[in-house]
Amino acid sequence: MSAYCGQYHDELIANATYIGTPGKGILAADESTGTIGKRLASINVENVEENRRALRELLFLTPGALQYLSGVILFEETLYQKTADGKPFVDVLKEGGVLPGIKVDKGTVGLAGTNGETTTQGHDDLGKRCKKYYEAGARFAKWRAVLNIGPNEPSQLSIDANANGLARYAIICQENGLVPIVEPEILVDGPHDIEKCAYVTERVLAACYKALNDHHVLLEGTLLKPNMVTPGSESKKVAPEVVAEYTVRALQRTVPAAVPAIVFLSGGQSEEEATLNLNAMNKLKGKKPWSLSFSFGRALQQSTLKAWQGKAENVEKARTAFLARCKANSGATLGVYKGDAAGGEGVSESLHVKDYKY
Amino acid sequence: MVNTLTSASSPVADELIANAAYIGTPGKGILAADESTGTIGKRLSSINVENVEENRRALRELLFCTPGALQYISGVILFEETLYQKTASGKPFVEVLKEGGALPGIKVDLGTIELAGTNGETTTQGHDDLGKRCMKYYDAGARFAKWRAVLKIGPNEPSQLSIDANANGLARYAIICQENGLVPIVEPEILSDGSHDIAKCADITERVLAACYKALNDQHVLLEGTLLKPNMVTPGADSAKVTPEVIAEHTVRALQRTVPPAVPAVVFLSGGQSEEEATCNLNAMNKLNGKKPWSLTFSFGRALQQSTLKAWAGKTENIEKARAAFLARCKANSEATLGTYKGDAAGGAGVSESLHVKDYKY
Numbered sequence: 001m002s003a004y005c006g007q008y009h010d011e012l013i014a015n016a017t018y019i020g021t022p023g024k025g026i027l028a029a030d031e032s033t034g035t036i037g038k039r040l041a042s043i044n045v046e047n048v049e050e051n052r053r054a055l056r057e058l059l060f061l062t063p064g065a066l067q068y069l070s071g072v073i074l075f076e077e078t079l080y081q082k083t084a085d086g087k088p089f090v091d092v093l094k095e096g097g098v099l100p101g102i103k104v105d106k107g108t109v110g111l112a113g114t115n116g117e118t119t120t121q122g123h124d125d126l127g128k129r130c131k132k133y134y135e136a137g138a139r140f141a142k143w144r145a146v147l148n149i150g151p152n153e154p155s156q157l158s159i160d161a162n163a164n165g166l167a168r169y170a171i172i173c174q175e176n177g178l179v180p181i182v183e184p185e186i187l188v189d190g191p192h193d194i195e196k197c198a199y200v201t202e203r204v205l206a207a208c209y210k211a212l213n214d215h216h217v218l219l220e221g222t223l224l225k226p227n228m229v230t231p232g233s234e235s236k237k238v239a240p241e242v243v244a245e246y247t248v249r250a251l252q253r254t255v256p257a258a259v260p261a262i263v264f265l266s267g268g269q270s271e272e273e274a275t276l277n278l279n280a281m282n283k284l285k286g287k288k289p290w291s292l293s294f295s296f297g298r299a300l301q302q303s304t305l306k307a308w309q310g311k312a313e314n315v316e317k318a319r320t321a322f323l324a325r326c327k328a329n330s331g332a333t334l335g336v337y338k339g340d341a342a343g344g345e346g347v348s349e350s351l352h353v354k355d356y357k358y
Numbered sequence: 359m360v361n362t363l364t365s366a367s368s369p370v371a372d373e374l375i376a377n378a379a380y381i382g383t384p385g386k387g388i389l390a391a392d393e394s395t396g397t398i399g400k401r402l403s404s405i406n407v408e409n410v411e412e413n414r415r416a417l418r419e420l421l422f423c424t425p426g427a428l429q430y431i432s433g434v435i436l437f438e439e440t441l442y443q444k445t446a447s448g449k450p451f452v453e454v455l456k457e458g459g460a461l462p463g464i465k466v467d468l469g470t471i472e473l474a475g476t477n478g479e480t481t482t483q484g485h486d487d488l489g490k491r492c493m494k495y496y497d498a499g500a501r502f503a504k505w506r507a508v509l510k511i512g513p514n515e516p517s518q519l520s521i522d523a524n525a526n527g528l529a530r531y532a533i534i535c536q537e538n539g540l541v542p543i544v545e546p547e548i549l550s551d552g553s554h555d556i557a558k559c560a561d562i563t564e565r566v567l568a569a570c571y572k573a574l575n576d577q578h579v580l581l582e583g584t585l586l587k588p589n590m591v592t593p594g595a596d597s598a599k600v601t602p603e604v605i606a607e608h609t610v611r612a613l614q615r616t617v618p619p620a621v622p623a624v625v626f627l628s629g630g631q632s633e634e635e636a637t638c639n640l641n642a643m644n645k646l647n648g649k650k651p652w653s654l655t656f657s658f659g660r661a662l663q664q665s666t667l668k669a670w671a672g673k674t675e676n677i678e679k680a681r682a683a684f685l686a687r688c689k690a691n692s693e694a695t696l697g698t699y700k701g702d703a704a705g706g707a708g709v710s711e712s713l714h715v716k717d718y719k720y
Binding site for chain 1: 362363365367557560561564565568569571572575576581582611612613614615616617618620621649650651
């Protein structure tokens with residue numbers, strides 16, 4: 001068998017293709033309880049289930065927002081939550097034309113003998129968990145592998161362990177009807193230049209696609225969630241056109257045309273930076289046989305969170321901010337973003353946290 | 359950070375990229391005229407012609423000097439002897455080709471040798487001093503190279519050893535070529551011998567191509583300055599045939615799953631297919647809707663020369679007839695790269711004759 005051809009074959013392809021619909025992208029709202037706690041703390045909101053629920057209701061029920069989204073990645077708790085009126089979030093999303101997704105990894109663990117490098121765990125009984133999530137309405141999954149750039153990093157061990165971990169996760173998802181998002185994030189931390197990032201990104205992506213082939217993953221039923229190719233966080237910034245050129249070239253050299261869509265992570269970029277970079281990629285001429293879209297967490301929610309402050313009277317204001325970012329990123333997937341959402345509060349604030357763990 | 363051809367633009371990289379892109383020009387393809395002395399001997403003996411240098415030279419002159427043919431040809435792969443040969447009037451073949459807009463290429467591998475512990479599987483040799491040889495060929499006018507790796511399908515084949523050895527051998531050859539200004543054609547031929555079905559061929563082709571592109575990445579090869587010469591995805595030679603559309607679908611899908619968009623062109627080998635089969639299959643691929651970020655063209659040896667050889671039969675008085683046959687196949691394959699071939703060259707003698715030779719060695 002060259003690639004998965006079981007009962008979910010056609011559905012996986014249809015769902016992966018749908019997520020890559022031009023004009024749409026993914027809202028990454030899958031912050032674990034610990035991580036969302038940090039976000040809530042930054043606006044002085046207590047980290048209790050009701051507040052976590054209220055935040056997601058704020059986002060998902062923003063009038064007019066869901067048309068710009070093809071998928072929302074959820075944390076397990078959220079998959080089973082409802083609106084204040086008692087409507088399951090999963091139904092809200094589906095009615096809005098948005099596929100529910102689920103984070104299935106269980107975080108990173110250190111690789112012995114390396115300088116702080118990690119692999120990602122979560123394979124045990126993953127099939128059973130995926131089946132359960134499918135029954136609850138999920139149609140895609142996400143698993144984050146993390147690599148970093150240093151004098152001797154990423155090591156061959158890190159690349160191999162993470163690529164194989166991603167491939168194993170991916171085939172298990174497909175066997176259970178979930179489109180796997182393959183996320184090999186190379187952290188932006190460091191003083192390296194954009195050339196170095198390109199070099200590492202190409203090596204890592206090539207290893208990922210070899211592993212996916214080894215594991216018989218159906219590429220047409222997957223998505224890729226890579227970092228954009230940028231200078232390190234301690235290096236001088238470059239123009240969006242330069243980020244676009246290096247990023248698209250790295251993808252052309254490694255990502256087979258069978259992959260329907262690439263949904264970028266935003267890393268530590270500000271909301272506006274991430275949107276401008278995505279826009280530049282979609283304006284760039286050249287071979288791009290996959291759609292280029294977004295899977296943003298912080299870069300879609302930052303100004304929304306600031307506007308909300310956890311107060312019911314701010315919900316409308318917060319929703320306006322959220323809608324603006326959704327619309328801006330939708331425009332960016334079409335290469336037509338004009339920068340008009342740049343005025344929002346906090347949109348240009350860097351969201352970089354050194355050695356980010358979430 | 360170490361400088362690689364991939365990391366920053368350079369005159370060497372630019373030339374490789376330009377030449378590889380040129381070879382993939384829609385409407386054009388490659389004539390594989392790089393038969394070794396032994397192999398061309400078999401071809402000549404099939405038409406009762408003696409295998410001496412003058413006859414080998416005359417055959418190539420017949421081909422290269424066919425009026426109107428070179429417009430359909432972006433490159434010609436040559437055997438070393440031919441690189442230094444001339445027309446009867448003393449013009450170097452390399453000049454003839456260049457003036458006709460065809461890049462000269464050179465076969466640089468030194469044949470296959472068996473892998474111990476396998477069931478007759480092979481790897482390809484020719485790495486020793488390859489850089490020096492490439493430099494010499496570049497000076498003589500060559501601008502691309504070719505290296506043929508051979509794999510086969512069987513109950514336990516291709517083995518992991520065969521896949522790894524051939525993929526790594528191809529990648530090592532490729533980077534050495536690029537370091538010396540030659541665009542490497544990467545050719546991982548999976549023989550059609552066998553009774554397997556098309557799904558099996560697709561499975562194996564995808565595995566082999568994935569291994570090749572991983573190895574190319576490992577060796578820092580500039581993909582924009584390479585070409586791929588794969589087999590089409592077909593049923594085994596002992597299996598029932600399928601239509602060109604089915605071959606096109608399986609082949610293009612295999613490429614979509616494994617060949618990065620950075621590769622400018624895929625130049626198919628014809629294997630044991632007849633001239634007409636090879637052309638119809640290529641045509642079907644170019645008619646197919648779907649993502650095809652590389653041009654799909656030909657690098658045919660037997661499938662461009664078979665009817666020409668038959669028509670020539672080694673006789674001077676047949677040259678015009680032979681050239682008409684050659685021009686017809688060039689034009690047909692040019693149209694196939696555009697998806698506009700209507701089958702009008704099918705009438706030539708021998709065009710539908712299978713060229714399959716079991717366990718083919720050349």
